[in-house]
Amino acid sequence: MPNSLEGFFAARSASIVDACTSCGHCHAICPVLPFTDAGDATSAAVTASVRGYLDQGAPMSTPAQRWTEACNGCGDCIPACPEGVNPRQMLILALTRGAKSAARTPHLFRKMSRAIKLMAGMQLLPAEFSRLLVPPRPRAVPVVFYTGCNALRTPHLLFNTMMVLDALDIDYEVVGGPSSCCGVIHTKWQGDLGTGGRVSANTLGRFAEFEPQQVLNWCPTCHMHLTESLAAFHAGSFDINHVTDFLCQRTDALAAKFVRPVRKRVVLHAHKGYRGVGDNVARLLGAIPGLTLAETVYESGYTCGGSGCSRSPGLQALEHGHLLDRVRATGADTLVTLYHGCHAAFAGSEAEGGHRVLNFTDLLVEALGEAPHEDRNKQLRLRRDWDMIIAEARPYLQANGLTFSDEWLREWLPQVFAQQEFKGGLDCFAPPGSVPDQHRGIEE
Ligand code: SF4
Numbered sequence: 001m002p003n004s005l006e007g008f009f010a011a012r013s014a015s016i017v018d019a020c021t022s023c024g025h026c027h028a029i030c031p032v033l034p035f036t037d038a039g040d041a042t043s044a045a046v047t048a049s050v051r052g053y054l055d056q057g058a059p060m061s062t063p064a065q066r067w068t069e070a071c072n073g074c075g076d077c078i079p080a081c082p083e084g085v086n087p088r089q090m091l092i093l094a095l096t097r098g099a100k101s102a103a104r105t106p107h108l109f110r111k112m113s114r115a116i117k118l119m120a121g122m123q124l125l126p127a128e129f130s131r132l133l134v135p136p137r138p139r140a141v142p143v144v145f146y147t148g149c150n151a152l153r154t155p156h157l158l159f160n161t162m163m164v165l166d167a168l169d170i171d172y173e174v175v176g177g178p179s180s181c182c183g184v185i186h187t188k189w190q191g192d193l194g195t196g197g198r199v200s201a202n203t204l205g206r207f208a209e210f211e212p213q214q215v216l217n218w219c220p221t222c223h224m225h226l227t228e229s230l231a232a233f234h235a236g237s238f239d240i241n242h243v244t245d246f247l248c249q250r251t252d253a254l255a256a257k258f259v260r261p262v263r264k265r266v267v268l269h270a271h272k273g274y275r276g277v278g279d280n281v282a283r284l285l286g287a288i289p290g291l292t293l294a295e296t297v298y299e300s301g302y303t304c305g306g307s308g309c310s311r312s313p314g315l316q317a318l319e320h321g322h323l324l325d326r327v328r329a330t331g332a333d334t335l336v337t338l339y340h341g342c343h344a345a346f347a348g349s350e351a352e353g354g355h356r357v358l359n360f361t362d363l364l365v366e367a368l369g370e371a372p373h374e375d376r377n378k379q380l381r382l383r384r385d386w387d388m389i390i391a392e393a394r395p396y397l398q399a400n401g402l403t404f405s406d407e408w409l410r411e412w413l414p415q416v417f418a419q420q421e422f423k424g425g426l427d428c429f430a431p432p433g434s435v436p437d438q439h440r441g442i443e444e
């Protein structure tokens with residue numbers, strides 16, 4: 001087994017090139033194609049181009065390039081491959097190789113970590129801020145709850161999850177934030193496999209310091225990177241599961257602790273890319289007394305956001321519109337979100353009236369008879385007035401020792417909230433000298 005990520009990915013690419021016959025089945029069934037300007041190339045020609053890129057580095061054709069960039073990770077292609085190749089991973093390897101020669105989002109990790117710190121600092125009290133951003137002292141625990149990085153922008157759902165773990169009397173520690181990144185940003189987005197491999201290894205090593213039996217992922221992107229992309233790269237002494245698998249296995253124990261009926265009629269938003277997570281949440285919601293799950297709407301992609309459904313904006317707009325239609329058509333009073341990216345995508349829809357937007361963890365905590373953690377991300381989004389947002393965030397920023405002028409916040413917060421660093425923006429956090437000073441906005 002190669003011990004560098006570069007060698008590991010080269011070996012994976014070689015085995016895909018060996019197995020793939022360029023039959024084109026994966027391309028032919030791909031749901032994002034009607035929403036890409038991919039021309040009329042045959043599926044066999046497009047897949048042959050991707051295969052040739054992984055094999056020899058021959059430049060991909062335009063249709064192959066567009067397909068690779070538009071993949072939202074839905075996973076429909078995985079069972080379609082007669083050769084047992086995972087085409088979703090084939091495209092991730094092609095994206096990674098492309099980013100290595102010309103990253104479209106340079107300095108993404110640096111920009112993202114600063115944006116996350118700012119957003120968490122606008123919403124959390126200092127003790128909460130430290131709990132998510134400062135690694136705890138290692139001690140032996142059966143469970144590590146791994147938050148990843150971007151979920152810290154919507155921290156209430158992480159604290160809700162902790163309340164549920166507490167209710168189940170689980171002994172766990174929380175690991176996450178940019179200092180414990182899974183490595184996907186350096187690897188897939190920046191094409192820097194040397195740093196990406198080190199970051200992943202450091203984080204997996206940090207998990208090991210707690211001697212856990214299980215690491216529970218919150219973030220679907222971390223989950224895909226650590227369990228699907230890096231499968232067999234690091235053999236750990238612990239299992240890595242999604243936190244909803246863990247909770248779902250304890251549905252009966254949780255149901256026994258539900259003391260408060262939650263009289264809501266809800267539509268659950270879920271994704272096909274990890275269908276089991278949506279199924280888990282549907283089962284958990286089914287155990288809440290008083291709650292009616294009117295419908296679960298599975299949409300394409302493995303998550304909302306930058307590396308999920310946002311990669312195919314036309315399909316995303318159609319499916320998000322369909323979800324809101326189903327909320328109205330079923331008479332639901334609540335739209336239930338799955339991941340942090342989904343919550344950020346839909347929280348603003350509450351302003352339309354007619355329904356509330358809650359995360360499934362809000363409902364679990366409510367059923368436990370406790371108050372869910374305040375969803376300040378949604379409260380701020382619903383203000384729709386940057387001066388009001390800044391005024392509300394100011395005391396939290398000061399308490400967390402983060403100093404930004406009102407003028408700076410007014411200029412850059414819209415990009416921070418929209419996660420523009422994943423589209424090449426947010427130059428205010430780029431390194432000095434890497435962009436013209438007027439784009440940087442702050443001095444360091
Ligand atoms: S994961 Fe989904 S979007 Fe990506 S190539 Fe496969 S079918 Fe297409």
Ligand code: SF4
Pocket residue numbers: 019020021022023024025026027047080081082083084085086087090
């Ligand atoms: S990955 Fe599988 S389905 Fe896609 S072209 Fe290759 S062999 Fe065919």
